[in-house]
Amino acid sequence: MRGVCTRSGSLSAADFYASAIYFSQRWNETNSDFPNWVWIPCSRLGAISEDEGYLVLEKVKLQTERNDSNLEELNNCDSSANDELTDEATLVDVHSHYAHLYDLHIAYSFTYKVPVLYFRGYKSDGCHLSLDEIKEELPSHSVEILQKSKWTFMTQEEHPYLNTPWYTLHPCGTGDWMKLLLSSTSYGENISLIQYLPAWLSVIGQTVGLRVPLELYSRS
Amino acid sequence: MEEEATKYIWEGAIPLQIKLHESEITSFPPPPPLMILGLRIGYLPLLVPPLKAHFSSTLPPGTDNVWFDYKGLPLKWYIPTGVLFDLLCAEPERPWNLTVHFRGSPGDVLTPCEGEESVKWSYINSLKEAAYVINGNCKNVMNMSQADQYDLWQSLLKGNMEGYLKISSKLKLGPFGEDSLPSEESEIVASSRPSRIPVRLYIRSVGEEIVDIEDAPIIDSWDKISYINRPFEIYKEEGGYVSLKQALKSLLPETFNTNSSQEESSTNVKDPNAPDFEDDNAKLRLVRVQGIEPDMDIPFFWLANCLRNPEFYLHICVFISKQPKLR
Numbered sequence: 001m002r003g004v005c006t007r008s009g010s011l012s013a014a015d016f017y018a019s020a021i022y023f024s025q026r027w028n029e030t031n032s033d034f035p036n037w038v039w040i041p042c043s044r045l046g047a048i049s050e051d052e053g054y055l056v057l058e059k060v061k062l063q064t065e066r067n068d069s070n071l072e073e074l075n076n077c078d079s080s081a082n083d084e085l086t087d088e089a090t091l092v093d094v095h096s097h098y099a100h101l102y103d104l105h106i107a108y109s110f111t112y113k114v115p116v117l118y119f120r121g122y123k124s125d126g127c128h129l130s131l132d133e134i135k136e137e138l139p140s141h142s143v144e145i146l147q148k149s150k151w152t153f154m155t156q157e158e159h160p161y162l163n164t165p166w167y168t169l170h171p172c173g174t175g176d177w178m179k180l181l182l183s184s185t186s187y188g189e190n191i192s193l194i195q196y197l198p199a200w201l202s203v204i205g206q207t208v209g210l211r212v213p214l215e216l217y218s219r220s
Numbered sequence: 221m222e223e224e225a226t227k228y229i230w231e232g233a234i235p236l237q238i239k240l241h242e243s244e245i246t247s248f249p250p251p252p253p254l255m256i257l258g259l260r261i262g263y264l265p266l267l268v269p270p271l272k273a274h275f276s277s278t279l280p281p282g283t284d285n286v287w288f289d290y291k292g293l294p295l296k297w298y299i300p301t302g303v304l305f306d307l308l309c310a311e312p313e314r315p316w317n318l319t320v321h322f323r324g325s326p327g328d329v330l331t332p333c334e335g336e337e338s339v340k341w342s343y344i345n346s347l348k349e350a351a352y353v354i355n356g357n358c359k360n361v362m363n364m365s366q367a368d369q370y371d372l373w374q375s376l377l378k379g380n381m382e383g384y385l386k387i388s389s390k391l392k393l394g395p396f397g398e399d400s401l402p403s404e405e406s407e408i409v410a411s412s413r414p415s416r417i418p419v420r421l422y423i424r425s426v427g428e429e430i431v432d433i434e435d436a437p438i439i440d441s442w443d444k445i446s447y448i449n450r451p452f453e454i455y456k457e458e459g460g461y462v463s464l465k466q467a468l469k470s471l472l473p474e475t476f477n478t479n480s481s482q483e484e485s486s487t488n489v490k491d492p493n494a495p496d497f498e499d500d501n502a503k504l505r506l507v508r509v510q511g512i513e514p515d516m517d518i519p520f521f522w523l524a525n526c527l528r529n530p531e532f533y534l535h536i537c538v539f540i541s542k543q544p545k546l547r
Binding site for chain 1: 296327328329330331332348349352353358418423425441442443446447448449450451502540542
């Protein structure tokens with residue numbers, strides 16, 4: 001079932017797949033600084049699914065407090081630098097041993113009929129970050145939101161397709177806030193469900209410090 | 221009938237023989253294993269108090285980090301004990317021999333369990349999820365009073381069915397198949413919404429050459445098991461009743477893949493001497509729910525109402541053989 005989303009903040013599995021492919025293509029076209037999102041099809045009992053799977057963005061540097069303060073430190077230390085901001089992408093290459101990297105996966109919840117974010121963080125030596133360490137890194141407003149919001153909170157759960165523990169933002173409130181988001185006038189009427197993931201990520205991305213480039217939202 | 225079924229489920233228990241892992245035994249002679257009953261609807265970490273009491277004198281110093289394994293496979297603590305048994309013991313083992321560890325939980329494989337609180341959180345979360353599947357929202361669970369939440373959990377801990385029923389009936393989450401929409405929803409909306417049943421499927425693949433399921437090899441990794449947490453949906457207009465077999469096929473479309481394999485066979489040139497295969501890609505070898513192997517024609521809604529767990533999920537263990545390919 002494809003279609004226009006007006007009443008609920010959720011989407012079908014088929015719509016999730018369509019939106020995921022659209023979103024990853026747009027991202028890969030417009031966002032050369034970041035690695036590509038890749039669709040991993042679900043493989044079960046030797047049969048590879050045509051339309052069930054999840055999106056993966058791996059070893060990405062997020063816009064976290066820690067990485068931002070590294071940026072400041074480096075700016076202050078470098079006495080010969082001019083006053084312009086240095087290119088963040090260059091800094092990653094040169095100083096990547098400071099940066100924590102993250103894996104982000106987006107899977108579909110058949111219960112709540114919404115996307116769900118799963119993520120893990122790594123230190124430079126490859127060790128996993130604990131929940132407390134991740135919370136320390138998150139943008140400060142996001143930690144506040146997570147503590148106060150009844151709509152979203154972070155837990156550790158098993159990844160729906162890999163048999164390992166991942167951190168996740170609980171999806172039970174997603175339908176409610178997506179309904180509000182999609183009905184707001186900035187999206188206009190008759191928003192196609194293919195736009196669901198970029199819209200969803202514009203909110204979720206802020207929680208974990210993932211910047212979504214504005215070009216992604218321009219209609220192609 | 222359903223009351224009898226509920227009683228059967230609440231009274232169901234697996235005889236367990238739990239030994240302490242040898243690396244954690246500091247006394248001689250080593251302590252004997254603990255013989256204990258694990259409620260089918262319960263969870264292994266809830267057995268820690270009697271286990272701790274039994275083994276504490278021999279444990280090395282340190283903080284507890286309890287986990288269990290069956291023949292080397294770390295056990296997922298949030299899966300009900302009865303489901304683990306039905307899934308992992310192709311041939312029911314009585315007593316079921318498990319190993320308990322108090323140190324060094326494998327954090328790369330198992331989500332951490334901090335005792336009873338973790339299990340309670342997981343249980344309530346599953347209950348919320350089931351409520352969402354059934355009603356389209358989890359308000360009734362979110363709005364439970366602290367006292368009710370406490371009593372519900374205590375009832376589960378102690379295997380107190382009456383206590384549990386008193387509170388769970390307030391949640392108005394069943395029976396499945398009956399209209400549970402609030403009165404203000406319009407008729408039009410009512411008929412367009414499907415009925416949804418919370419289902420958790422655990423699938424094991426067994427080689428076609430294994431004639432007797434009880435000879436299936438031991439599971440040494442969770443990668444050999446497919447877990448599907450997906451509601452079963454049916455629109456009321458579809459009418460009639462759905463059998464267990466039909467429900468399973470709709471939950472596992474690629475596995476059975478009836479339509480496309482029919483198309484393929486009509487376009488391929490068939491060897492007239494080749495044996496005729498079923499249309500399906502896979503064959504159901506065994507289905508277990510609460511230790512029972514139900515008839516495949518049993519009405520699915522009735523099965524779900526009778527055999528669901530206290531968090532309103534129907535857990536189904538399925539053993540499947542893939543069909544050999546046409547050559």
